Amino acid sequence: MAIKIKTMNKISNKGLALFDERYEVGDEITDEDAILVRSAKLHDYPMGENLKAIARAGAGTNNIPVKECADRGIVVFNTPGANANAVKELVLCSLFLSSRRVLEGIEWTKTITGDDFGKQVEAGKKQFVGPEIEGKTLGIIGLGAIGVAVANAAVKLGMNVIGYDPYISVNAAWKLSKWVKKAASQDEIFQEADYITIHVPANDETKNMINAKAINEMKPGVHVLNFARDALVNTDDMIDALKKGKVARYITDFGTEALAHTDNAIVMPHLGASTPESEENCATMAVEEVMDFLENGNIRNSVNFPTVVEPRTTTYRLCIIHKNIPNMLAKFAGTIAKKDMNIENMVNKARGDYAYTIIDTNDLSEDITKAIEKQEGVIKARIIAKALF
Ligand SMILES: NC(=O)C1=CN([C@@H]2O[C@H](COP(=O)(O)OP(=O)(O)OC[C@H]3O[C@@H](n4cnc5c(N)ncnc54)[C@H](O)[C@@H]3O)[C@@H](O)[C@H]2O)C=CC1
Numbered sequence: 001m002a003i004k005i006k007t008m009n010k011i012s013n014k015g016l017a018l019f020d021e022r023y024e025v026g027d028e029i030t031d032e033d034a035i036l037v038r039s040a041k042l043h044d045y046p047m048g049e050n051l052k053a054i055a056r057a058g059a060g061t062n063n064i065p066v067k068e069c070a071d072r073g074i075v076v077f078n079t080p081g082a083n084a085n086a087v088k089e090l091v092l093c094s095l096f097l098s099s100r101r102v103l104e105g106i107e108w109t110k111t112i113t114g115d116d117f118g119k120q121v122e123a124g125k126k127q128f129v130g131p132e133i134e135g136k137t138l139g140i141i142g143l144g145a146i147g148v149a150v151a152n153a154a155v156k157l158g159m160n161v162i163g164y165d166p167y168i169s170v171n172a173a174w175k176l177s178k179w180v181k182k183a184a185s186q187d188e189i190f191q192e193a194d195y196i197t198i199h200v201p202a203n204d205e206t207k208n209m210i211n212a213k214a215i216n217e218m219k220p221g222v223h224v225l226n227f228a229r230d231a232l233v234n235t236d237d238m239i240d241a242l243k244k245g246k247v248a249r250y251i252t253d254f255g256t257e258a259l260a261h262t263d264n265a266i267v268m269p270h271l272g273a274s275t276p277e278s279e280e281n282c283a284t285m286a287v288e289e290v291m292d293f294l295e296n297g298n299i300r301n302s303v304n305f306p307t308v309v310e311p312r313t314t315t316y317r318l319c320i321i322h323k324n325i326p327n328m329l330a331k332f333a334g335t336i337a338k339k340d341m342n343i344e345n346m347v348n349k350a351r352g353d354y355a356y357t358i359i360d361t362n363d364l365s366e367d368i369t370k371a372i373e374k375q376e377g378v379i380k381a382r383i384i385a386k387a388l389f
């Protein structure tokens, strides 16, 4: 029986081509084993009993009910860093667009007619003067894959860069230019920066982080960039600040109709990751994650379960998704022993309220998954035979 993969949004063919003849892939698929998605909202999507994995070909997973998926034993993946360069380039482009009044100048130039075109251009261009970014201070909130890439590039462009990220990963810290100054708080960024760009996930902590109170702390004439998520910026407060001139420019990938029609707002149609390179990277990584999980039970780059990657050495692999509560392993070992199965290798890892156990064996008892699933705290059990793959 084919393994069914449902695609939502446009997933690059470079990634989809990795699925071989054992897979059935498409946007019409039902009763799917896995979903590949970009920005489509899955909060109200009816997830079937057969669904084992959802891979977000991208970074943000706020379009997926991650916690509910964990409760149902559905592993949610993303593709960390795979689209960071695309976003970095658009942020750099936006730093320039927010400073130099290029877009307005181009639109104005289209309105000029007549033999004295050149004369009119020279006379009118003074309305489009804008500052250079070199020597100005860029404040970055969130120093992950995108924030670090933006920070390092801005340093090379001659900006003074300050960054704030209380949860910065060791990996990101290694990559960050030594010229980036560490801010002790978000307020420090708001108070010191001429340009502010945010690169954090949308969650309860970051929601509304740029609101009237935050804007009030910022320098007059500040430029704000939001290529992260709409929920991070209070749009009404931003429109008000643009009208009053407190914010000189706001450039975002996440607009509203009102914002798009506000002077000094530049609203893009969520283009951050829209490059062929990024779409290919994200799709390839997402497909590899899904295939390795479905075929080997390995979990890499999940946002709701721990990383567990083990080479296959036996004929059968029992994969158990369960609650992170005491005595689970003893119960699994007892059940397996009762079924006359011998454990060759066992790995267990926990993440928050959830845990994942892989048990490798060369024996199979037909009803082992049912017996394991009967135990309190077990969410889902699956046996994968190596011979099938
Ligand atoms: N416009 C677009 O098309 C795209 C938008 N995004 C958005 O950008 C976000 C960031 O993407 P990546 O850099 O790839 O993710 P990442 O996970 O590599 O980095 C996020 C960083 O934010 C930090 N962070 C979390 N909470 C914070 C807080 N309260 N204050 C300061 N820092 C905090 C984390 O420690 C981490 O270093 C994504 O979650 C997504 O929403 C990502 C890719 C494309």
Ligand SMILES: O=C(O)CCC(=O)C(=O)O
Pocket: 038, 039, 057, 058, 059, 060, 061, 083, 270, 272, 273, 274
């Ligand atoms: O897939 C896309 O175009 C959007 C990418 C994005 O927003 C993300 O990766 O968080």
